[in-house]
Amino acid sequence: MSLSTHVLDTAKGWPASGMQVFLDHRTGEGQWQHLVADETDSDGRIAKLVPAGGLSAGVYRLTFATGEWAASVGTDSFFPEVAVVFEVTAPDEHHHVPLLLSPYGYSTYRGS
Template sequence: MSVSTHVLDSVSGRPAAGVAVRLFAGEELAGEGVTDADGRCRPAEGVTAPGAHRLVFATGPWFAGQGRDTFYPEVVLTFDVREPTEHHHVPLLLAPFAYSTYRGS
């Protein structure tokens, strides 16, 4: 399974570069990374077991680095892997007081 994400700052309409991202398979850290200039990150490549996985975004430090407050110092997105050989793309649309996500392609 490979996992990718794309973080967009929905207030500015720009990619959110420099957001630290960690991926957990159950309680085990499966990968980590930082979003690039286009807001993209691939914290894990390879095959893993089916089950619950979590992407944890360090949004508090990212907002603080921009001199902005946020209600969400961390965003945790939990998703279920049913086909371990498939690619999973999980984007995050981010604002200081709201966020949304969806299953991407």
């Protein structure tokens, strides 16, 4: 499975470069296991967010450090972080989970 993300600041109309993103996997006991962290590039993207050994079917969480990023670029953020939980049922497919962000709202979807 491959996983990517893209973060856009919809209030300013630019990519959210330099944002920390964390990937976790939910274990059979319902606990979160941290897998990998990365930072968005100058285009607000992380093209490959996969730990060594890859990913399998299961429930995952992307946590975006939105508050820290907002402070670093001098903008407001009501959300100190945004967690997006999603389920992978077809591990052979590519999964793209973008985040559209503004100071007081956000949305996400499964991209391509």
